[in-house]
Amino acid sequence: MTSPHQPVVVLSRALDQAGDALDTVHADDLDKPTTCRGWTVRELADHLAAAPQHFLQMARGEEVDWAAGTGVEPDVLAAHFRTRADDLIHHWHGQPDNRVAQADWQTAELGVHTWELLRATGDPMPLDDEVAERGLAFLQQGLTEDNRGDAFAPAVPVPDDASAYERLVAFAGRDPRA
Template identity: 75%
Template sequence: MDTQHRSVVVLSRALDQAGDALAAVHADDWGRPTPCEGWTVRELADHLAAAPRRFLQLAHGEEVDWRAGTGVEPYALPAHFRSHADDLIHHWHGQPEDRVAQADRQTAELAVHTWDLVRALDRPLPLDDEVAERGLAFLQQGLTADNRGPAFGPPVEVAEDASAYDRLVSFAGRDPR
């Protein structure tokens, strides 16, 4: 399978695992802290649930306010996410091959925040190594010390044999330990 088409396949898996993580949130989890400094599970879940719609807005050339919430009740976040995730995948299937690799940016965002949510919940949920590897490859192409902004701290050192997700999140400034 060619690299461009693979971008959409891996994004689809990133969306699936993010949806599963959102569905694993219980009402008593909302106030828990997350690896995203200053964010609760409720805030992170809302941000993650908003991502597919925001990605579509970007694709259509619209202004995106990443701080704006979904506007849906917490219990509805998984359904909201999955509905817009389906729309996002349909969008990518309709794109020319020379644009499809741009889906890797979305995979990276979803992979990091899915890990953040799973870590905050402290429940075992399977995470796809290829999602992490593709997300890491994307971040390594363009994330530098100068453009990390508030969302990404400096890289955290991990062992050479660290898991794909540990390498991804450590590059994004999270401490997987």
């Protein structure tokens, strides 16, 4: 049986693996393409590293510029990310039980971008299936063909035996075979 705080537990694991993925980025990876809207590894890593701060700004009711990066050099993105990830987890631990399920959308965002980053750099780091499963379940609850916006291309078909991450990124409009 899972606890009401399972979304925060899984978000914590999503943050850990995103930080680990950022640690794998090397200078010779920065100009490689990714599956994310034509972004390079440099752009995707910076976007991923900025995510915890953006999530906190939103939680505080502040205006969030989702296009804003971290403003830090690529070699310190992982450390920048981890500091803000700790702040984000502290935020969620202070939330009442009836609000913690909202952490799943952050898990979805982190799961997709972590997969994309590792795919682009060729790093075989294993990923937590529960992160992908919770992220996919969240996206399937509200992401439709009509509200995908610029961030999500149409869902990509995958075989029935696709992995949890392949299903997540395919639903988010990324081709896991690309």
